[in-house]
Amino acid sequence: MKKVEYQNVKRMTSTGRIIHWVNAFAIVAAVITGLYIAHPYYQTFIADPAVDKYVMAWNRWIHFIGAIILDVTSIVIAYLYFFSRFEKPYKKLIPTTKNIREFFAVLGNLLTLNRHKNFDSSHNDSFNTVYFTILHLMLVWMLLTGLQLYVHGLESGISSIGSWWPALLHLATDWTIPATGGTLMDVRISHHEMMWWIVAWTMFHIYYQIWRTIYWQEGDITIVFGGNKFVKKEK
């Protein structure tokens, strides 16, 4: 048996990890409250008059705060995709021969149950970068459709922070109405449906990271906690 030595590789900065967990909790909060908004699934067990229990209002508030946090981190992530000093993920998205080959090598590794592993697993690979980008595109769609649904409550064209806010929202999101099918309900259906895709995305994401940890034996799951993983260095 060969002697295997492990080398420590830094994979995520502390900023990256904070963003990851903020995103994760914001998504969980948005899903729990979003399901309530779509169909209030529990009763209000508070023996107060309507005026101060605000169950739907609190659900909507948490949903909006979760959404706004996601919106802000999305902008930060979009910036880091191009300008991060640590790793620029966009470089893994450009369809160069090298990236395409790596993408299919990693996909092949997953489909052949780790029989073949002919790529460098020390850095962030093309397959995972594409997979993360899909999440961010889904989140952008949630941002646009969600803000469209939100601006319906600001029809007066004024808001406490000025009229630029609803005007900006209309300018940025009105096109989602014709894009989803022409009615406000289509935007809502699209927003709700995309939530399920994001949940499905998360399921596979968690499974895949655990699978990598078990089968690659390089401690991938620790990336998101400590920022490091280990790569086998053969002697």
Add this chain to the structure above:
Amino acid sequence: MRDKQDAVRSLFTTKSARVDTNRGDAYYQKLYAQCKARLAELKKFEPLGNRVELTEILSEEGYDRRDFMKWVSATTAMLMLPSFFEPLVAEAAEVMNRVPVIWLEFQDCAGNTEALLRSDGPKIDEIILEIISLEFNETIMAASGHQAEAQLHDAMDTFKGKYLLFVEGSIPTGAGREWCTIGAGGETFEEHLHRVAKDAAAIVAVGTCATFGGVPAAAPNPTGAVGVMELVKGKPIINIPACPANPANMVGVILHYVLTGEVPELDSLLRPKFAFGYRIHDNCERRAHFDAGEFVEEWGDEGAKNNFCLYKMGCKGPMTFNNCSVVRYNESVSWPVGVGHGCIGCSEPNFWDKYAYERPMADANIKPPTGGVEKTVDEFGLGVLTATAIGIGIHAAASAAAGKKSDDGEEK
């Protein structure tokens, strides 16, 4: 290429429902002068066919001047005009019988005409609609057959380019459109609409059928029913959707036209913003119960007896732009949510398929755009999750069975 550019441009400049309720003094002063000139012009004309004076008919119905002036203030506010327009609005109501109206009816239930005719004790809105110079209306006119045809011809000829065309009902354009004809000439609805629309000053599509196709256009839309704005181009069109359209909004549109000679400000669906600029939800009397999470769970339960929010019974007030919750129906006596049934979104496009399913959207069977079996969004979502879980399960089981293997292909 040009089409494509236009499509992109219209996609990104879609007008929103944003309402500008204060345009500044200079604007309103100018508008006031313009309206005054317009009314002076109209007063020179004799009343058309209908010579009844508004003041007389109002006193016959038991309304005094004070009632009328209260109505005038409410209508001025509804049209989003400053209060100094009130004398002008009163004058405009009095000269409304100088504006000829032709009313056509196509595929519908005549509900909009009914809404006007069957109200018990007409309110001022309805009285005013009765004294407008209604030159032609198939449903309520005495003439029939060739006489009716001749009357339409006369009206179109006499008031060429001046009449307001009210359209009620959708127009079939698909297979079977030839079954819907009018007159001895066997003119299809579409031809009839085009002929009468050609010389109209403006077209008012009344009710959801005439605006967006409504119930006749619901899936699978066997007659290929469409609204007026799909067919008539190059004419000012005002949509007053809802099922039925609120008489207050019809009067509002006519009054605005009489006052200014122009159509009121419209949103991207050509609906007047004064009526469709806000959601039903925003002024709903049950809104506090929505925020509190107090919902009617089934018909007749304790929540229903206590006027709780109808959202879980399928109320679509949060997605429906209309002024029902403010203006209400039948002399402001009541409205659907007021009597304990949720809004069905009847003033939104495709309302029958997309809104009126009597349950929250998450529980409603919605036809996928690709056709096939109707599913709720949540059933679809759980299907996606199940498929993901099965995929993960298979992969995990296969991985466990295959065991760990290193990159050099050797079993450890």
